[in-house]
Amino acid sequence: xxxxxxxxxxxxxxxxxxxxxxxxxxxxxxxxxxxxxxxxxxxxxxxxxxxxxxxxxxxxxxxxxxxxxxxxxxxxxxxxxxxxxxxxxxxxxxxxxxxxxxxxxxxxxxxxxxxxxxxxxxxxxxxxxxxxxxxxxxxxxxxxxxxxxxxxxxxxxxxxx
Amino acid sequence: xxxxxxxxxxxxxxxxxxxxxxxxxxxxxxxxxxxxxxxxxxxxxxxxxxxxxxxxxxxxxxxxxxxxxxxxxxxxxxxxxxxxxxxxxxxxxxxxxxxxxxxxxxxxxxxxxxxxxxxxxxxxxxxxxxxxxxxxxxxxxxxxxxxxxxxxxxxxxxxxx
Amino acid sequence: xxxxxxxxxxxxxxxxxxxxxxxxxxxxxxxxxxxxxxxxxxxxxxxxxxxxxxxxxxxxxxxxxxxxxxxxxxxxxxxxxxxxxxxxxxxxxxxxxxxxxxxxxxxxxxxxxxxxxxxxxxxxxxxxxxxxxxxxxxxxxxxxxxxxxxxxxxxxxxxxx
Numbered sequence: 321x322x323x324x325x326x327x328x329x330x331x332x333x334x335x336x337x338x339x340x341x342x343x344x345x346x347x348x349x350x351x352x353x354x355x356x357x358x359x360x361x362x363x364x365x366x367x368x369x370x371x372x373x374x375x376x377x378x379x380x381x382x383x384x385x386x387x388x389x390x391x392x393x394x395x396x397x398x399x400x401x402x403x404x405x406x407x408x409x410x411x412x413x414x415x416x417x418x419x420x421x422x423x424x425x426x427x428x429x430x431x432x433x434x435x436x437x438x439x440x441x442x443x444x445x446x447x448x449x450x451x452x453x454x455x456x457x458x459x460x461x462x463x464x465x466x467x468x469x470x471x472x473x474x475x476x477x478x479x480x481x
Numbered sequence: 482x483x484x485x486x487x488x489x490x491x492x493x494x495x496x497x498x499x500x501x502x503x504x505x506x507x508x509x510x511x512x513x514x515x516x517x518x519x520x521x522x523x524x525x526x527x528x529x530x531x532x533x534x535x536x537x538x539x540x541x542x543x544x545x546x547x548x549x550x551x552x553x554x555x556x557x558x559x560x561x562x563x564x565x566x567x568x569x570x571x572x573x574x575x576x577x578x579x580x581x582x583x584x585x586x587x588x589x590x591x592x593x594x595x596x597x598x599x600x601x602x603x604x605x606x607x608x609x610x611x612x613x614x615x616x617x618x619x620x621x622x623x624x625x626x627x628x629x630x631x632x633x634x635x636x637x638x639x640x641x642x
Numbered sequence: 643x644x645x646x647x648x649x650x651x652x653x654x655x656x657x658x659x660x661x662x663x664x665x666x667x668x669x670x671x672x673x674x675x676x677x678x679x680x681x682x683x684x685x686x687x688x689x690x691x692x693x694x695x696x697x698x699x700x701x702x703x704x705x706x707x708x709x710x711x712x713x714x715x716x717x718x719x720x721x722x723x724x725x726x727x728x729x730x731x732x733x734x735x736x737x738x739x740x741x742x743x744x745x746x747x748x749x750x751x752x753x754x755x756x757x758x759x760x761x762x763x764x765x766x767x768x769x770x771x772x773x774x775x776x777x778x779x780x781x782x783x784x785x786x787x788x789x790x791x792x793x794x795x796x797x798x799x800x801x802x803x
Contacts, residue, residue, distance in 0.1 A: 327634055332800060334665060336723075339525045340642060343495060346604060350626035364661045365723055380740070386733040390723075401497075401526060401551075411547040415608050418541070443668060447737050465672035472798040473649055476633040478493060479640045479801045481662060488795055500686045501803060504656060507765060511787035562658075562687055562712075572708040576769050579702070637794040639654060640801045 328357040328475030332468060333366035336392045337400030338412065338424065340480040341369050345427025347478060352434040359471040360431070363441035366480070367448065368392040369424055370440050375454035383449025390448070394425040394456050425456070432458040437471075439463050489518040489636030493629060494527035497553045498561030499573065499585065501641040502530050506588025508639060513595040520632040521592070524602035527641070528609065529553040530585055531601050536615035544610025551609070555586040555617050586617070593619040598632075600624050650679040650797030654790060655688035658714045659722030660734065660746065662802040663691050667749030669800060674756040681793040682753070685763035688802070689770065690714040691746055692762050697776035705771025712770070716747040716778050747778070754780040759793075761785050 329351040331344050348358050362370050371393040376384065392398065403409050416423065422430065432438055439461045445451070452462060461467070490512040492505050505521060512519050523531050532554040537545065553559065564570050577584065583591065593599055600622045606612070613623060622628070651673040653666050666682060673680050684692050693715040698706065714720065725731050738745070744752065754760055761783045767773070774784060783789070 329630065334661065334802075335642070339495065343524065343642075346626050347630070351630055354627055354630060356630070363665065380737075382733045382737050382740070386730065386737065389730045389733075408547065408550045411543045411550075412608075415541075415543050415547065418543070419604075419608055421604070421608065443741075443743070447734075447741055447743065465668050466676055469651065469669070469673055469676060469678070469798065472800075476630065476638055477798055477800060478633075478638060479803075480495075480642050481640075481657070481665075481802050490791065496803070500656065504685065504803075507787050508791070512791055515788055515791060517791070569708065569711045572704045572711070573769075576702075576704050576708065579704070580765075580769055582765070582769065637791065637799055639794075639799060641656075641803050642801075 328359070328471070330359045330468070330471045330475065330477045331361065332477065332479045332481075333360060333362045333369065334364045334479070334481040335400065336365040336368035338397040338409070339399050341397070341424035342416075342421065342427070344480055345422065345424055345431060348431040348436050349427065349434070352431060352436060356475070358431065358436040359439060360428070360436055361439045361441065361468045361471070363444045365390065367440060367444060367450065369394055369428065370438070370455045370459055371450065372454060372456055375450065379449040386448060395423070397423060429458055437461070439467060489520070489632070491520045491629070491632045491636065491638045492522065493638065493640045493642075494521060494523045494530065495525045495640070495642040496561065497526040497529035499558040499570070500560050502558070502585035503577075503582065503588070505641055506583065506585055506592060509592040509597050510588065510595070513592060513597060517636070519592065519597040520600060521589075521597055522600045522602065522629045522632070524605045526551065528601060528605060528611065530555055530589065531599070531616045531620055532611065533615060533617055536611065540610040547609060556584070558584060590619055598622070600628060650681070650793070652681045652790070652793045652797065652799045653683065654799065654801045654803075655682060655684045655691065656686045656801070656803040657722065658687040658690035660719040660731070661721050663719070663746035664738075664743065664749070666802055667744065667746055667753060670753040670758050671749065671756070674753060674758060678797070680753065680758040681761060682750070682758055683761045683763065683790045683793070685766045687712065689762060689766060689772065691716055691750065692760070692777045692781055693772065694776060694778055697772065701771040708770060717745070719745060751780055759783070761789060763787075
């Protein structure tokens with residue numbers, strides 16, 4: 321009898337765009353429902369989805385400067401296109417509510433509860449002057465590229481950049 | 482004698498940028514020429530490549546509002562960068578013509594004819610107030626994330642986001 | 643005794659954003675350190691990472707026009723977000739220096755020296771009026787989509803688009 325290891329989905333999230341976050345949650349939840357192992361690896365602007373509201377880049381002036389430009393966090397939501405000074409965003413968020421699509425931070429929390437492994441990229445976290453305290457509770461691990469590659473080896477990889 | 486299943490390529494297209502559409506067609510056609518099975522899964526703004534010219538988000542005011550912002554369709558083509566109020570776009574489209582690169586809607590039609598399976602994401606379609614009638618004839622299926630994951634399991638996945 | 647082929651990482655780089663270049667180098671170097679085979683395939687705006695400083699699109703007026711819009715090259719570095727007229731860029735480049743993150747062109751050179759295979763997409767190169775002379779020495783091959791697909795078949799694929 322052959323043994324098949326469980327299939328897996330590894331997501332690499334490099335963007336903080338609302339639609340990328342929604343795609344990540346949608347894929348993660350579907351994969352979990354289909355009994356796949358799921359790893360979500362957040363790096364660069366994708367780390368915004370893991371930032372607590374109010375968390376700021378600490379340390380150097382430069383990190384604080386970058387933090388001021390890059391203010392999005394786990395509960396803020398802006399599409400990467402058609403934001404139109406908030407009109408597109410408003411339309412999307414309302415439409416999500418009407419169609420029972422969870423906001424990204426709730427989708428992530430549910431995926432985490434269903435067993436998804438949530439990883440924050442150690443390198444870019446440091447670059448942005450963030451640390452474990454800046455991040456939401458659902459983060460399971462702070463790790464580097466090799467952790468991503470090891471998870472990726474075992475199945476499907478989707479990059480949201 | 483060992484049996485190898487046919488190799489496959491699954492494309493996830495989340496963007497409506499001209500260059501992403503061209504990359505999708507280029508990869509799909511090369512994969513089909515190399516006897517791979519090909520699935521193109523369009524979601525979010527990527528659905529624009531499947532929208533009939535003139536198709537509008539129907540239903541709620543919100544969906545119609547989003548439809549007004551998001552007017553691209555299967556035959557409109559704008560690069561995501563260096564559009565420069567149409568100059569970059571014009572240069573790219575003309576260069577494509579000169580080098581015999583098919584426009585995206587023709588590339589998709591050819592891929593479809595060669596056996597590519599074209600899927601529109603059911604969730605985002607609904608969110609945008611679109612339905613089967615809004616989409617070009619080449620769409621084979623309207624389906625959710627699990628359909629993408631099942632196709633992805635079998636081979637190479639490229640995400641154009 | 644079972645024979646496992648070496649694991650591999652194939653990167654498809656379609657963007658010239660600084661953060662995508664950094665992610666590519668970071669993943670490539672980690673994969674090489676972990677004894678994976680690494681292929682970096684650059685297409686569309688991603689070709690900018692391979693362009694010699696000063697290289698211009700030659701040939702037709704259109705290619706030269708597109709070249710004027712698309713001036714980035716191997717040693718210029720602009721983030722795709724939060725550039726803020728150069729403030730975000732300055733902050734990122736300085737932070738990279740402080741945290742000993744190599745600039746992209748140095749990261750690519752190191753990856754190349756460690757055995758990464760660097761490929762420029764023949765189709766888009768031609769479209770942009772570029773040729774081998776326009777590209778940095780580290781480019782190993784100019785090739786089409788099938789070369790990418792063959793490399794991709796063997797392992798993990800990450801798309802930076």
